[in-house]
Amino acid sequence: MKTNYRKRELPLHLMLLPGVILLLVYSYFPMAGVVIAFQKFVPINGLFNSKWVGLDNFRYVLDMPDIWQVMRNTVSIALMKMAAGLIVPLVIAILLNEIRSALVKRGVQTLIYLPHFLSWVILGGILVEILSPSTGIVNELLVWLGFDPIYFLGSNGWFRFVLVFSDVWKEFGFSTIVYLAAITGINPALYEAATVDGAGHWKQMWHVTLPGMLPIIVLMATLSLGNVLNAGFDQVFNLYSPVVYESGDILDTLIYRIGLVDAQFGVATAIGLFKSVVSLALISISYAMAYRYANYRIF
């Protein structure tokens, strides 16, 4: 009986083998590689012969003049994106659900998902073009309306606003799908019962649709918690410039500059390790909460 089991499961192990090997090399080996956060890492000496320096790299980071600024930027940009990214798709999904014309509904959906599939390189190029203070079409409109042109990507006051706005613009369509699916899953009998009880459209929205979506809203909110230190490398990297470091520099862009531009591998890895550990803790908490309150399991 036991050998029979083994024989039946052997193909399954074989199917997983290539994936396991690749993950070992490119995910688990780098995890072990975080030891260089505690070394004065010199590539020629390798992982095992570089000098151990204990917590020096972390101390160096804490003494960096910009680090708190960067921390504040990271957390505040991420939180603003999370809040906007939760609310906007929710509202749009409810509004979209009211549309009866299948043609309009599909057309709107097709267009609002579209930016999700374009990279920040492409969207960055587009934003630079339309937001340009001299020739951009947005500023042209502002001037036409009687305002002064705004240098959106070169002003510390506006930069974060552009980050949050453009992030929502890129991603809201995608989250809208999930909310729409949740609305579709609400039992139609509840609406009929509400109608019988004399509830109009607004009351139905408030007392049937929203409560029906609550589990998925809680789920999306908890799952996004793990991203508190992810303010979006691709986006910031493609939009920022030294002028707006003050308001836009985030942990990931700082790691890039310290690690690959200045070649201070130990220091960059130390910041990366800090970020990973905090994110891991937040993700674990959020998954535990999602499991408990929304009965969510990833597998």
Place this chain on the structure above:
Amino acid sequence: MHATATVGRRLFLTLNYAFLIALSLMCLFPLLHVLAVSLSSSAAASGGLVRFWPVDATFDSYRYILQKKEFIASFIVTLERVALGFTVNMLMSILCAYPLSKETKDFRSRTRYAWFFIVTILFSGGLIPTYIAVSKTYLLDSVWALVLPVAVPVFNIILMLNFFRGLPREVEESAFIDGAGHWRTLWSMIVPMSLPVIATVSLLTLVGHWNSWFDGLIYMNFPEKYPLSTYLQLMVINSNPMKLDPTNLSAALEISERTTRAAQILLGALPILIVYPMLQRFFVKGIVLGSVKA
């Protein structure tokens, strides 16, 4: 039943239509504007005359870009990358999702494997250690550096295995009774039944590989090995217009920095604009069935 719509209701519906259509146009107009700029003459573009329709329409910027050796080279690198990466990713997704979709009683090590995969999305070594792994396996400057480190897409695997689980178990059981093994069941029963999720994951994979630019930037030491997205990142985003020699470009070819940029942005987005509408109808279904189970 709905005939008795009140005035307020009708007003709301009208405003709702107007708002949502405006919103979707907001997702389209920036692209249209860039398209119009790319097709306009450089004089019109730099004069700020272009809105959503080309002024003095010309294909000069496209002609200029398509003549550039670097553009063509990076385009070929991208094709190679997308072909290799797509094949490897899809193979890995299907091969890993199938065993992981089994019940624990049918595959006793399932939970251990599941954690092995999940840990990699919870914790990562970060930029520098990953770079070291790529260089230690001699992948720097090879197209495989853009394929192997991302070969096992755990998120897509989760999407796929959730879909596999929703398939009726009887199909699999009858396949086993007819003497089919796991391999055969997977390829001739499960995969053909899973087209929505496979189409979804295909779209995500194709778009992912086409759009990736950062790995090209760090793993390639020679610009001629950059994939298109990396090339665009450097040319369109990172290059300072003042550093280029404007007289050289515009005098010879009557094209401006601005129209060339716009044309490059559009060429970079073009394949997605073509593939996306074709796969879009599958992907809503695939995402919903794969992710929302509560």
